[in-house]
Amino acid sequence: MDILGLKSRRARRKDPSLKAFDQRKWIRGFTISAILVWVFYAFVVDRLPYAASDFFQTWFPATTINEALVWVICALGLNIVVGYAGLLDLGFVAFWAIGGYVAGWFMSDFFHQVSFHLGSTSPAAQPGIHISFWAVLLIGALICAAFGVIIGAPTLRLKSDYLALVTLGFGEIIPQIFYNGEDIGGFNLSNGSKGISPVDNIGLFGKTLGPFDLDWKYLIFVCLAAFMVFVSLRIRGGRLGRAWLAIREDELAASMMGVPLMRSKLAAYAVGAFSGGIGGVAFATHVNGVFADRFSFSISIILLAMVVLGGMGNVWGVIVGALLIAWVNSTGLPAFGDTVNNALGTSINFPSYNFLLFGGILIFMMLYKREGLLPESRLKQIMHEADDSTSNVGGH
Amino acid sequence: MTDSSNRFSMRLLIERSTASLIVGLVFVWLAVNFVKSPSQFFQSSVIGISNGVLYALIALGYTLVYGIIELINFAHGDLFMLGGLFAATFISTWFGQEEASGTAFAVFFLCLFAVMGFCATINVAIERFAYRKLRRAPKLAPLITAVGVSFIIQFVGIRWNGSGPKTWNSVLPDGEFVISGVHIAYTTIISFLVTIPLLILMSFIVTKTRRGKAMRATAQDADAARLMGINVNKTIGFTFALGGALAGAAGLLFQQTRGVTNYNLGYQLGLIAFTSAVLGGIGNLSGAVLGAILIGLIQGLNDGLPIGLGQQWSQTVVFTILILLMVFKPTGLLGKPMIEKV
Numbered sequence: 226m227d228i229l230g231l232k233s234r235r236a237r238r239k240d241p242s243l244k245a246f247d248q249r250k251w252i253r254g255f256t257i258s259a260i261l262v263w264v265f266y267a268f269v270v271d272r273l274p275y276a277a278s279d280f281f282q283t284w285f286p287a288t289t290i291n292e293a294l295v296w297v298i299c300a301l302g303l304n305i306v307v308g309y310a311g312l313l314d315l316g317f318v319a320f321w322a323i324g325g326y327v328a329g330w331f332m333s334d335f336f337h338q339v340s341f342h343l344g345s346t347s348p349a350a351q352p353g354i355h356i357s358f359w360a361v362l363l364i365g366a367l368i369c370a371a372f373g374v375i376i377g378a379p380t381l382r383l384k385s386d387y388l389a390l391v392t393l394g395f396g397e398i399i400p401q402i403f404y405n406g407e408d409i410g411g412f413n414l415s416n417g418s419k420g421i422s423p424v425d426n427i428g429l430f431g432k433t434l435g436p437f438d439l440d441w442k443y444l445i446f447v448c449l450a451a452f453m454v455f456v457s458l459r460i461r462g463g464r465l466g467r468a469w470l471a472i473r474e475d476e477l478a479a480s481m482m483g484v485p486l487m488r489s490k491l492a493a494y495a496v497g498a499f500s501g502g503i504g505g506v507a508f509a510t511h512v513n514g515v516f517a518d519r520f521s522f523s524i525s526i527i528l529l530a531m532v533v534l535g536g537m538g539n540v541w542g543v544i545v546g547a548l549l550i551a552w553v554n555s556t557g558l559p560a561f562g563d564t565v566n567n568a569l570g571t572s573i574n575f576p577s578y579n580f581l582l583f584g585g586i587l588i589f590m591m592l593y594k595r596e597g598l599l600p601e602s603r604l605k606q607i608m609h610e611a612d613d614s615t616s617n618v619g620g621h
Numbered sequence: 622m623t624d625s626s627n628r629f630s631m632r633l634l635i636e637r638s639t640a641s642l643i644v645g646l647v648f649v650w651l652a653v654n655f656v657k658s659p660s661q662f663f664q665s666s667v668i669g670i671s672n673g674v675l676y677a678l679i680a681l682g683y684t685l686v687y688g689i690i691e692l693i694n695f696a697h698g699d700l701f702m703l704g705g706l707f708a709a710t711f712i713s714t715w716f717g718q719e720e721a722s723g724t725a726f727a728v729f730f731l732c733l734f735a736v737m738g739f740c741a742t743i744n745v746a747i748e749r750f751a752y753r754k755l756r757r758a759p760k761l762a763p764l765i766t767a768v769g770v771s772f773i774i775q776f777v778g779i780r781w782n783g784s785g786p787k788t789w790n791s792v793l794p795d796g797e798f799v800i801s802g803v804h805i806a807y808t809t810i811i812s813f814l815v816t817i818p819l820l821i822l823m824s825f826i827v828t829k830t831r832r833g834k835a836m837r838a839t840a841q842d843a844d845a846a847r848l849m850g851i852n853v854n855k856t857i858g859f860t861f862a863l864g865g866a867l868a869g870a871a872g873l874l875f876q877q878t879r880g881v882t883n884y885n886l887g888y889q890l891g892l893i894a895f896t897s898a899v900l901g902g903i904g905n906l907s908g909a910v911l912g913a914i915l916i917g918l919i920q921g922l923n924d925g926l927p928i929g930l931g932q933q934w935s936q937t938v939v940f941t942i943l944i945l946l947m948v949f950k951p952t953g954l955l956g957k958p959m960i961e962k963v
Contacts, residue, residue, distance in 0.1 A: 313761055379948040391947050394940035405933045584772030591766040592754055
C-alpha cells in the first residue's frame, strides 16, 4: 500500500500508472506557492508603500482569496462528477447548501432547546449545539456524501440529459426546503429567509479565529483545497478513477468490460458531494452564517463554468478556472468597472454584465476550445473525435 | 438464471407497488379536498388548467427540439420570457394600448403574429450560431452551450426589463363570469381561444404537411433522411422556428393574463414546462400537452386547495414529480421505451 504516493523513486519509475501523477512534485509546488501567498498577506502587504498596498486591497483583498478557495474546493468536487465520471450535475449548489446548514446547525445557538458542547470555542453556558469546526467539517462532508448517494440513486438508469434535469431538480428543491424551512410541521429547521448567523469561531491549536482572522483562515482553506486535490489525484490514478474515465468515455463499453456502473457512479456523486460539504462548512465560517437566498441556480452554473473553462478532468485546470472566475465575480469585475468609470467619467454597472460573461464563456469554450484552458490530454482527444455518435462524454 | 430473474421481478414488484401507493395517496388527497370544499376544488382546477395550456405551448418547444436533435434546449424558457417582454413593449410602448377596446384587440392579434415571428427568428438564429456546430459533438457540449445561451438571453432580459419584476396593463377584458360558484375570468377563455387553434395548427403541420413529414423523418434518422433528399439543416431550423413561435405566443399570453414580466420568469416556467414534456414522454407532441395540463392542474390544486402544501412549495412539488417520474417511469406517460443505439 502506498497511500501517500511516497513510493521510492525506482518503484515509481517501474509503475507506469503513477508516472503522470508525481505526488511529490505537486505537493512541493503547491506548498511553496501557498506559503508565499500567506507570508505576503500576513506580513508583507501592510508594510508596502501605500500605493502598492492599496492596489492589493482593491484588486486582491484577502477575503476574495479566501472565498475563491471555497470555490476551488467545490469546483474540485464538481470536477469529479462532471470531469471524471462525465455525469452532468446542474444542482451542485444543493451540497453547498447542505454543508452550510450543517455548520449552521452544529456550530451556533440555533438549536437553543438543547445545549451540547464538544471541543468548541464558544463559552460552555451558551445554548445550542456547539461542535468543533474540524468535527463539523467531517460531519458536513459525510452528510453531503450520503445526500450525494440519495440524489444519485434515482438517476442511475438515466441518460445524461435526464440526469442533468434530476440533479437540477434537487438543486432547486433543497434550497427551497431551507428557504421555507421556518415551520416544517411546527419545527424550525433553517430559520427560513433570515438564515442562521453567527456561527462559532474556528479553534486552532488553542487559538480562536474570529471572522477577521483572514490569514489563518486562508491557511485552513488552502489545506482543505490541498486535501481535495490530493483526493482527486489519488482516486484518479486508482481503480475507481479509471472506472470513472471508462464510464465517461463509453458507458456501454465500460459495463461490458465489467466496470460496475452503479457503484462507480454513486461513488462519483458521493466524493463530489463530500467536497461540496467541506466547501459549504468552510463558506459558512467565511461569511459567518448561512443564508438561504444565497443558494441559487447561478452558483451551480458558475461552478460548471469554472470546470469547463479550466479543463474538465484536469485538477490544475479546474483550480485555475475556479480562481479566475471567483476573482472576476467577486472583485475583478467591480474593481475593473470602478477603474473604467473613474477614468472615463461613465457610470456603467459592470457587475450586471456577469450573466453575459458567464454565458459567453460557456458558449465560446464549447464552440472553440471544448477541452478548456488547461486540457487533460485524454479528454482533448475525445472532445475532438470527429463525427462519432457512439462515444460521448456524459454517456449516451 | 432463475435467481437473477426472480430478483428482477422482485424489483419490478417493489417499484410497481410503490408507484401505485404514491398515485393512491394523491387520489386520497384529492378526494378529501373535494369532499371538504367542492367549489374550491373546481376553482383551483380551472386556474390550474389555464396555467396548463400556457405550459403546453412552452413544453411543445422542448419536446419538438428534443425529438429532432435530442437536445434539452435550456434556453427555450428564456425565449418565452423574451416573448413576454416583446409583447409588453409592442402593445404598451409602441402602440400605447393600456386598456381593453376594439383597437387594442386588433393590436393584440397583430402582436400575436409579431411575437411569434420574433421568437421564431431568435430561436432559428440560436440554432444556427450556437447549436449547429455542435450537432456531432459529445452530448455534454450542446447542453452546456444551451445553458450559456440561456444566461445570455437572461442578460438581454435584465437590460430590457430591469432587474426586478415590472407590471403592465392588460388589453384583454377584465371581467369574469360565475358558473355555480366557480369564477372563470375572460382572460382564461381568451387564452384557450388562442392556444387551441395553435395546437391544432401545430399538429396539422407535423402530421399532414411535407415539412412535417421531413421533420419526423429527420427525428427518426437524420442520416437516412439526408440520403432521401431531405434538407436536414433546413428541417431542424424549421423545427426551432415552430418551437420559438409557440414560445412567443405563450409569452404574449402570459404577459397579458398576468400583467408581469421579469427576467428570470423564463427559467422558472421553462423548468416547469420541461417537466411537463418529460411527464408526457419527451419527443411526443400530444404527451407534452397532456403533461402540461396535468402539471398545471397539480400545481393549481396544490396552491389552491384547503389541504395542500401551499404556493411556497409549488416548485418543490413540480420537481418532486419530475424525480419520482425519473425513478418509476423515465419514458413518461405516452413515451415509447428507449432503446440504446450503439
